[in-house]
Amino acid sequence: MVNVPSPAISIVGRHNSGKTTLIVKLIEELVARGHDVGSVKHHSHKGFDIDYPGKDSYRHREAGASETVISAPGQIARMKTFEGEAECSEIVRSMPGHDIIVVEGYRKSGLPTIELMRSGNEADQRVAEAFALGAERGWTLGTDFTQIAKSLFTSEGERIEGAEEALDGILCGDGGRSGQASVGETGAPQTAEDEKDDIHPDFEHKMPCAGTVAIVTDIPRAIEAAAAYGIPAIGLNDTAALADFVEKYFVRPRVTVVIQAGGESRRMGRSKATVPFLGRPLICRLIERLSPVADDLVITTNEPDNLTFLHREFPQLNIQLVCDMFTSRGALPGLYTALQAARNPYVAVVACDMVFASGSLVVAEALCMNETGADVVVPVNKHGFEPFHAMYRRMECLPAVRRALDRGEKRAQSFFGDESVDVYEFPQSKVLEAEPMGGCFINANTPDELHALEDMVMEG
CATH class of the missing domain: 3.40.50.300 (P-loop containing nucleotide triphosphate hydrolases)
Known part of the structure; x- marks a missing residue:
């Protein structure tokens, strides 16, 4: 977990x-x-x-x-001295x-x-006035508004007569930054350092x-x-x-997590979803790592009968097993199936062989999508895009993916160039902020690679 x-x-x-x-x-x-x-x-x-x-x-x-630590049924409190x-x-x-x-x-x-x-609240009124005058003069939101406040009010909070006119000559257009001149109660220029002792406490x-x-x-x-x-x-x-x-x-945001399990892997020699990893099917590890951030959990597969055991293993999760919508194989058809099956507007799609798949990264991508308004938030590193640990805005991506499929495309990122889709490239620095241990995109394609990853988990 x-x-x-x-x-x-x-x-x-x-x-x-x-x-x-x-x-x-x-x-x-x-x-x-x-x-x-x-x-x-x-x-x-x-x-x-x-x-x-x-x-x-x-x-x-x-x-x-x-x-x-004080613990009781349903409650816990911690008191620490430092x-x-x-x-x-x-x-x-x-x-x-x-x-x-x-x-x-x-x-x-x-x-x-x-x-x-x-x-x-009188203090709020004074702050609002200083805030408004700064806005009128075009000072940035990062301005030190204490300069404005000092020019408008005495240290007792009284309004200074003629302060607005005096403000016109303040700061030489530098927006109230430290070291620039401002106007004191007498109208004489003062520096920010001079003001520290008598600034009204509302503004500091x-x-x-x-x-x-x-x-x-x-x-x-x-x-x-x-x-x-x-x-x-x-x-x-x-x-x-x-x-x-x-x-x-x-x-x-509400997120559907889709784990793409596919079916038999030629290089692995069997289904990656059910291949043993540390004594359990590999898919179980992915579910345990990603279900805490899933408001809805979907597994796309062409072998649903072989994965019904997951309903018994995770009865609390209401996992959907969804068959691939296309008989043709390829990453893009699988992505289309994932988007169609999702119940939420944000869809995280993760490959089932990503042993270190990260719930924290899923959350970071979803919050980035919120902040930027992007339709795709996809990690980018020296290897290029990582479309199978990415976030997709369902309704905006579905038609673009469909158009790419109709052109005969197979690669997941082939729809990124669609003019209707806004793609945000999530850099490695942000990936490491979300998951400092890294390794999110490591996958296992062969039995030897899988055993090496087992050893890595055991050692670390």
Whole structure:
């Protein structure tokens, strides 16, 4: 069983913006839609506890245990003592298997962030004004908006008279970057270094940034700024619209995983699906590695009767055994069968002899398809395309594959040049991000190769 990384997004804002209320509503909506949601709360003050004096687990930690796990039927909690603060990325990596993790805070985590600005919060109103003026002047979303905020407000948060006019001469078109001049409360130029001591706390590290993907707000000026930057502005109380946005771009997409088992392999001397690997049919290894990321699992084969044992072996998976639609052999006819059999819009197609097939790579490809809008996400390395560990958008690829078949094509990638299909080449660097151990595309064509891979698994 693989630990599939969970995609994550952060909801950020200033104190009293209403982050927790918004997140609770978002989680409720996503769960109601059938998604498995994890959550992380960033507690900004040092020290908190989920236990209290007198309980046995508390006594364990008081005695000096650096880590204590409290386990009960249906629940588990872990308390660990260490120096410093855990990185958000480490926390997210420790929470695999969720469709989405919603993080409260951790603005500097590197996660995509949704910025909350509420009209009832004065700090949010000041931030929205600075955000809007930056947008009007064409400063990039990565601008240090603390420069703008300093020019608009005193350190007590009072509006500076004539600040908008003074802004016209700021920064010489450099967008508020460090070391450029800005205007202080008296109108005299100051550098970013001069401003550090008297910047209002609302603005320090609490402004929209390059990682901001959406704004949730009821402030008109913030809505204007979001439009100028080309990012969506979602109504403060429109939980359904927020869930739609998160679901479309960040939730792990619904994926049909198709394992192409074919039939007798001439070089192997028998069916690859049923050839023994570490004492079990090879197809069982593929199912165990890929089923955790499959919302629907299909095996295409021309020997379905020989694979019915899989229903007994994996009764919980509702595996579909689908016969090849074409009598002619070839990779492209098999791909067409896979796309036709799938029940979900995203289809991961994997060959049954890929011993190190990766569920994590399947998820990474699906999220990439979400992000890019591509119709095919296919790994590319020095050997070329790897179409049998790739992701396909079902309805967009089916007609293009059919056209290629009608031309007599047999190779899987022969439809990639179709003008209706947008192909994203997934580089080796991203493959290794998803699966650091690599080896995803190694396959076994002969008994000797299979034995060598068995030895590799046993050794490592």
